[in-house]
Amino acid sequence: MTGGSRSTHAHRSGTPGTARKRGRAGRLLVTALALLVLATGGFGWVYLKLNGDISTFGADGLSDDRPPASVRGQNVLVIGSDARTGGNSDLGGGDKDDIGRSDTAFLLHVYADQRHAVAVSFPRDSLVDIPPCRLPDGSWTPARSGAMFNSAFSVGQTAEGNPACTQNTVEKLTGLRVDHTVVVDFKGFAALTDVVDGVRVCLPHDVYQKDLNPKRASRGERIFAKGEQTVSGQKALDYVRLRHGIGDGSDIGRIKRQQAFVAGLLKKVKSDGLTPTRLLPLANAATESLTVDPGLGSADKLVSFAMSLKDVDLHDTKFVTVPWRYQGARVAIVEPEADALWSALRADRTLDGQNASGHPANGGSGGTGATPTAGDSASPVSGAGIAVAVYNGTRTRGLAARAAERLRSEGFTVTATATASTQDHTATVIEYGPGQKERAGTVARFFASAELRPVSVPGISVVLGRTYADHPSATPAAPSATVPARDTRSADDDPCSDLSYG
Known part of the structure; x- marks a missing residue:
């Protein structure tokens, strides 16, 4: 009532001409607003919906002892969760009350x-090594250690799992600061593949x-035919979770197929066009089952990050999988x-040694080198301040003494030389206690193909193996422009290539 009375009073107090002008202006404004709502209402609704769907995990679980922020590239940790809550058990089986686990991570x-x-x-x-994590x-x-x-x-x-703990673990392992973390569950993954009309894969x-499901008594029906095919929804989920019956049935082999799948997904999204119009449906499909860090906790931030990738070439x-070897099971x-x-990622150096920092290296006009940074494998090797004990794990006499003499000449402090408990070591093993991983890596530069092994006791010990006895040069490994990474895949590779081990 008060609003109506005030409006009437304002109309009567003006001249008739003024009233007509105001009426026309009001109608034009209403019309313009109506058109604006019709033109943008869909996007506005989607943005509001996205913002309402995005879940974030608390930053209070992140470690206080984090690597420094990078001034160069950015690092995003992607975790595939096998949590069965919220309808995920319908897609992945298992107990809906089970705890969340990371099924995959990169x-x-x-x-x-x-x-x-x-x-x-x-x-x-x-x-x-898993650092302290918040409960x-x-x-x-x-x-x-050794978890x-x-x-x-x-x-x-x-x-719902503990993404902050996984982020802490990755930061401790890599020495790289994780800028963003994204957790996708079964439902989000299946919905994402549906909205792009499937992804091309190969068996x-x-x-x-x-x-x-290896617990089945019989072989059952065929769920995938040999060769290329397009999968989405449940079929896409089955493809990336499939482990048994292909190659050696290992998780490493499954990683190869997961990498091929993500490559195919990127190829499909890029071919459709990386624009806000195309990204919004993708984001809408994913965010209902997406958990992110607070820095990505809004629709505009998610879309903005995705748009920043539009110029990344598929090739x-x-x-790549982190360098690995089997240790028992x-x-x-x-x-x-x-x-x-x-070190290469910290320096923004590609796997083949190119400088991808966007800036000339070493003050030059371009080139493919990268300026060495603290902790970079290209930095000079010095043993100053590093104490190490040397043990002979072979039957070659005097081997520990010779290695110790060489290490002393490079500035290391040798605390002991002795015969190892067994003399049948093939490879040289460098054991290091808590907080000694970086220093142990420096020691490893002097021993070709040495294995680093964390132990619970303090200090660093070198157990010399047959490989060192046969080639006792103890010369620091020459830094290479390329990163020693095997089984590298490009996003534009043939989907049928290199799909498993064995």
Whole structure:
């Protein structure tokens, strides 16, 4: 009532001409607003819906001891969760009340030139050091050595998982600061593949129900035919989760197919056009089952990040698995090859040695080199301040003494030389205690193909193997422009190439 009275009074107090002008202006304004709503209402609704759907995890679970922020490229940790909550059990089976686990994980490094990218996969059963992580009650766990990588996501035993703990683990392992973390569950993944009308994949042979569920008594029906095909929804999920019945049935082999799938997805999205119009439906499909860090917790930030990738070339988008070897039933990360990979990413250097920082290297006009940074494998080797004990793990007399003499000449402090408990070592092993990984990597530069192994006791010990006895040069490994990465895949590779081991 008050509003109506005030409006009437205002109309009467003006002249008739003024009133007519105001009436026409009002009608024009209403018409313009109506057209604006019709033109943008869809996008506005989608943005509001996206913002309402995006879930974030708390930054209070991130470590206080983090690597420095990069002034060059950015790093995004992508975690595939096998949580069964929220309808996910209908797609992946299992108990809906089970705890969340990380089924797959990779670190995407987008180079500063925004034309190159590399995704580094972490085998879920690789042995790593897990730093202190926050529990739901606010307390923190003690650090753990030699734990399985995917156990970080399960710290706290919650249905939604612990992405902050996985991020802490990746930062400790790589020395790279993770700028953003994204967790996608079964539903989000399936919806994403539906909205792009499927992804082109390939199978080396026919696949049956028993291959997906080895507990079945019979082979069951054929679920995939040999060769190329387009999959989406449940079929796409089955493809990326498939492990048994292909190659050696290992998680490493599955990683190869997951990399091929993500490559196919990128190829499909790029071919459709990376524009806001195309991205919004993709984001809408994904965000209902997406959990991100607070820095990506809005629709405009998500779309803006995706748009920043539009100039990354498919051929220059690489997929690689962290350097690894089998250690019994688990996977060990191989040093110093892994450290060389992280050093290259810190320096914004591609796997083939190119400078992708967007700036000339060493003050030059371009080139492919990269300025060495602290911790870079190209930095000079010095043993100053590093104490190490040397043990002879072979039957070659005097081997420990000779290695110790060489290490002293390079500035190392040798605390002891002795015979190892056994003399049948083939490879040289460098054991290091808590907080000594970087220094152990420096020691490893003097021993070709040495294996780094974390132990619970303090200090660094070298157990010399037959490889050193046969080639006792102890010369620091020459830094290479290229990163020692095997099984590298490009996003534009043939979808049928290199799909499994064995």
